[in-house]
Structure formats: C-alpha cells, structure tokens
Amino acid sequence: MSVISSQQVDELKASLSTSALVLTPESEGYDEGIKRWASSAEKPAALAVFPTSAEDVSKILQFSTANSLDLAVCGGGHSTGGSSSTDGGISINLSKMRKCVVDVESKTVSIEGGALWKVVDEALGKHGLAAVGGTVNHTGVGGLTLGGGYGWLTPKYGLTIDNLLSVELVLATGEIVTASATQNTDLFWAARGAGSGFGVATNFVFQAHEQKNHVWGGMMLFPPSQLREVFEASNFLTESDKEGKSAHGVGFVSPPPTFDALVAVMVVYNGPEEDGRKFCEPLLSLKPLVEHTSSMPYEKVNGMVNDLMPFGLRRSMKGSACLFPISIPLAEEAFQDYLKFKTSVPDAAGTMVLFEPISPRKILEVPQTATAFANRGKYFNVLFSSTWTQKENDEVCREWGREMAKKMDEFLRKGMAAEGGSWGGDGVGQYANYDSFSEKGEVMFGVNFPRLKELKRRYDPGNVFGKGLNLLG
Numbered sequence: 055m056s057v058i059s060s061q062q063v064d065e066l067k068a069s070l071s072t073s074a075l076v077l078t079p080e081s082e083g084y085d086e087g088i089k090r091w092a093s094s095a096e097k098p099a100a101l102a103v104f105p106t107s108a109e110d111v112s113k114i115l116q117f118s119t120a121n122s123l124d125l126a127v128c129g130g131g132h133s134t135g136g137s138s139s140t141d142g143g144i145s146i147n148l149s150k151m152r153k154c155v156v157d158v159e160s161k162t163v164s165i166e167g168g169a170l171w172k173v174v175d176e177a178l179g180k181h182g183l184a185a186v187g188g189t190v191n192h193t194g195v196g197g198l199t200l201g202g203g204y205g206w207l208t209p210k211y212g213l214t215i216d217n218l219l220s221v222e223l224v225l226a227t228g229e230i231v232t233a234s235a236t237q238n239t240d241l242f243w244a245a246r247g248a249g250s251g252f253g254v255a256t257n258f259v260f261q262a263h264e265q266k267n268h269v270w271g272g273m274m275l276f277p278p279s280q281l282r283e284v285f286e287a288s289n290f291l292t293e294s295d296k297e298g299k300s301a302h303g304v305g306f307v308s309p310p311p312t313f314d315a316l317v318a319v320m321v322v323y324n325g326p327e328e329d330g331r332k333f334c335e336p337l338l339s340l341k342p343l344v345e346h347t348s349s350m351p352y353e354k355v356n357g358m359v360n361d362l363m364p365f366g367l368r369r370s371m372k373g374s375a376c377l378f379p380i381s382i383p384l385a386e387e388a389f390q391d392y393l394k395f396k397t398s399v400p401d402a403a404g405t406m407v408l409f410e411p412i413s414p415r416k417i418l419e420v421p422q423t424a425t426a427f428a429n430r431g432k433y434f435n436v437l438f439s440s441t442w443t444q445k446e447n448d449e450v451c452r453e454w455g456r457e458m459a460k461k462m463d464e465f466l467r468k469g470m471a472a473e474g475g476s477w478g479g480d481g482v483g484q485y486a487n488y489d490s491f492s493e494k495g496e497v498m499f500g501v502n503f504p505r506l507k508e509l510k511r512r513y514d515p516g517n518v519f520g521k522g523l524n525l526l527g
C-alpha cells in the first residue's frame with residue numbers, strides 16, 4: 055500500500071467540490087470522522103474524506119485506485135466487524151450526504167447514501183407515511199439496505215430491499231449508474247443483499263406506505279423465573295397475528311445499574327393502544343416488572359431504544375436463525391449460556407440476546423433468487439450482541455457470539471432436517487448484516503452465490519469493495 059504525500063492530498067482536495075472535506079490524522083474533526091458505533095470497530099484511516107455528491111465519490115474512488123489505497127465506506131457506522139473502517143487507507147464518510155426528499159403523490163422517498171433512518175422516519179412522518187427501516191434509527195440507510203433490512207413493518211411490507219425502487223451506485227471504475235427493475239438490472243439484483251460489495255450507494259429511492267394512525271408498543275421486562283411463560287406468550291403472539299399488524303423481539307438483557315439478567319420483550323402493534331393491549335394480553339397478564347409502553351406516531355417508534363444502544367462501547371454482533379415456534383428448552387438453555395458468559399466475563403454485563411420472531415409471510419412472497427439476499431425462509435433471526443469495555447476482552451466476547459450462533463445453527467439444521475422441506479427450502483439461515491463477514495460468500499448467499507460471483511468478477515474484479523463478504527469465491 056502506498057503512502058499519500060501532502061501534494062496528493064492537495065490534488066484530491068482540488069478535485070472535489072468545495073463543500074467536501076479531506077481530513078488527515080492531524081486535522082480537526084478527524085477523530086469524529088473515524089468514529090464508529092462500536093469503538094472496537096474504529097481504525098486509523100490515512101484520510102477521512104467527506105464527499106457531498108456522487109461525483110465527489112467517483113473522484114475519491116479514482117484517487118484511491120490510482121494510489122493503491124485500501125478503501126472503506128461508512129454510512130451510519132454500525133458495522134461491529136470493522137467493515138466500514140480502514141487501517142491506513144482512505145475512509146469515505148458519507149455523513150455529509152443525508153438529504154431526504156419525499157414525493158407525497160407517489161408515496162416514494164429519495165434518500166442520499168449517508169442518511170440515518172431517523173431522518174427518513176421524520177421526513178415521512180410529516181406526510182403520514184412510513185418506510186421499512188431499522189428499529190434503532192441511528193443506524194444507516196446504506197448498510198442496512200444493502201444487506202437486506204428488517205423493521206417493524208416487515209410483517210406487512212417485507213424487507214427494506216423489497217421496497218427499494220432504485221439505487222444510484224458509484225462503481226469501482228468511478229462510473230455513476232442507476233440500478234432499478236429496468237436499468238442495470240444485474241446490479242439492482244446484486245445491490246439487494248450484497249450491495250456493499252458492488253459500489254458506493256449515493257442515493258436510494260424507496261416505496262413508502264401510508265401510516266396515518268398511531269402505533270402502540272414499547273418494552274416489557276420480566277424476571278427469569280417467568281422465562282417459560284414469556285416465550286410461550288411470544289409464540290402465541292406470532293401465531294395469532296395473521297395480518298402482520300405486530301412484531302416483537304424477545305430475549306435477555308441486563309440493564310444498569312444492577313446488570314441483573316432479565317427477560318425482555320420489545321413489541322409494536324400497528325393500531326390503537328386498546329387493541330394493542332388486548333393483543334398483548336398474554337404478556338401483560340404476566341405482570342411485567344417494568345412496562346415502558348405508549349401510543350406514539352410511527353416516526354417515534356424506531357427511536358424508542360436509541361438511548362439504550364449508545365455509541366462508544368466495544369461491541370460485536372453475530373446472527374443465527376430459529377424455526378417457529380421458539381423451542382422453550384432451547385430458550386432456557388440459551389439463557390443459562392448467557393448467564394455463564396456474564397459470570398465468566400463481568401466486563402460484558404451489557405450483553406444481549408434477541409430472538410426476532412418476525413413473520414416471514416411477506417418476505418416469502420419474493421422468490422429466493424429474485425434478489426441476491428438469500429435469507430428467506432420460514433424461520434427468523436436470532437442476534438447475539440456482546441458489549442464490553444476492555445480491549446483484552448475483544449476475542450473472548452467475539453468468540454462467545456460465534457459459539458452461540460453455531461449452537462443455534464446446529465439446532466436450526468436439526469429442526470429443518472426433521473421438517474423435510476416444509477421450513478421453506480433454500481434460505482441460508484443467517485442474516486449477513488449481523489456482521490457475518492468472516493463467513494464464506496457461498497454460506498451467506500447459498501443458491502445466489504454463483505450469479506453473485508460472476509457479477510462481482512464483472513463489476514469489481516479488483517475487489518475495491520472488499521471489506522464485507524468475499525464475493526470472489
């Protein structure tokens with residue numbers, strides 16, 4: 055890798071628009087430029103560059119390639135695996151590209167590639183509209199969309215990518231293209247699930263949906279002695295919602311100040327409080343220790359737990375999947391494993407496990423091979439999210455997530471084998487956006503991998519966008 059001279063830095067600056075920024079480690083604002091949600095994912099870039107247009111991005115890519123620099127692209131900065139950071143290379147920070155324009159008539163929204171979901175939720179909320187975005191809305195539209203995207207509205211409208219109408223991409227050559235159902239269709243297919251391996255997405259257009267009514271929901275906490283009843287209630291809710299009006303997550307958390315382990319449920323019901331309470335009666339009748347629920351406009355719902363997920367801690371995420379209904383012995387065993395881990399690594403007290411039994415009905419309306427994303431099946435995601443503070447615990451905390459995901463995966467495969475094909479066929483059983491970047495491309499993309507590999511060779515043979523999964527095979 056070459057070293058960048060100050061003359062080259064000046065040349066890069068001169069080629070960009072005046073509103074763009076190029077920061078070296080000595081510049082004011084550089085530390086903010088390489089900051090990520092997980093402090094363990096931060097790396098010292100040689101240059102942190104803040105473009106303000108697709109043309110700027112194109113110039114930066116050409117500069118990076120000409121100087122054989124490592125390249126990282128940062129949207130919202132939530133990758134815990136470090137895929138949006140570079141050690142000694144050029145970091146494209148898209149935080150100056152967050153414009154969001156709503157077209158009320160067509161109910162569509164056009165969003166720049168560095169936007170956060172909060173911006174989108176608020177812009178759409180003003181018009182009684184909503185998009186399928188992330189449930190913690192300081193996450194980036196970029197990373198979440200390009201890897202698939204699940205949200206509270208997924209039971210009703212599918213994945214984020216199932217609502218994507220077009221994406222503007224700056225390719226490895228610097229060429230700026232639009233990909234949609236009618237333009238650059240190969241790239242549009244690849245962008246929906248494996249997008250970060252194909253270019254820098256500088257703009258997205260999504261279909262939004264009418265969302266005039268308030269929704270009801272929030273968090274409930276229960277003592278571990280009620281684990282069985284809570285998971286039974288969770289299974290009941292999933293089974294009884296035939297219209298996709300609700301979604302919930304159930305798992306284990308250890309909130310401050312005591313950091314005692316509790317069973318948590320986050321629920322959202324798309325309707326009035328009265329109906330939501332009636333629907334959640336199996337949970338509410340268990341008399342949660344804590345109930346933080348309320349009726350709110352949809353634009354608020356994805357901000358409910360933002361403060362519980364702050365920037366600045368060391369973090370890792372690892373995903374797996376689970377068949378419906380959640381096996382109670384499996385949940386009990388996962389809880390015992392969770393307790394053991396917290397005892398053996400007290401620094402990791404803030405760790406969380408989340409079962410996300412989101413109905414896949416709408417997701418399964420799109421065939422597995424219609425998009426590069428290959429995690430469509432009659433199952434749901436499970437997230438192991440370790441949180442800690444000391445660098446010396448990095449490996450043990452990351453390894454715990456990997457081990458737990460492996461265990462969950464073995465259970466999943468056994469269940470799938472027992473059910474024959476009735477679980478849904480060819481889904482890979484793992485969400486790549488839960489930082490599965492150490493996995494092989496074929497594991498994460500299954501039946502779609504051969505086509506993906508071919509497209510990667512065509513559009514990015516030099517693996518300029520190589521920080522995520524290995525798509526070259």
Ligand SMILES: Cc1cc2nc3c(=O)[nH]c(=O)nc-3n(C[C@H](O)[C@H](O)[C@H](O)COP(=O)(O)OP(=O)(O)OC[C@H]3O[C@@H](n4cnc5c(N)ncnc54)[C@H](O)[C@@H]3O)c2cc1C
Pocket residue numbers: 091126127128129130131132133134137138148167168187188189190192193194195196197198199200201202203204205249250253254255256363487488521522
């Ligand atoms: C607190 C938290 C809550 C989450 N909630 C959800 C959820 O509700 N639903 C869900 O589906 N996922 C969720 N996730 C997972 C989330 O989808 C991923 O972490 C995602 O990668 C975040 O995107 P980002 O832009 O913030 O991250 P970044 O770290 O900026 O990017 C992640 C990857 O995408 C690439 N990338 C980002 N933007 C662009 C772009 N514009 N063009 C090209 N490449 C780009 C980066 O290079 C990197 O490889 C959550 C994660 C966290 C940490």
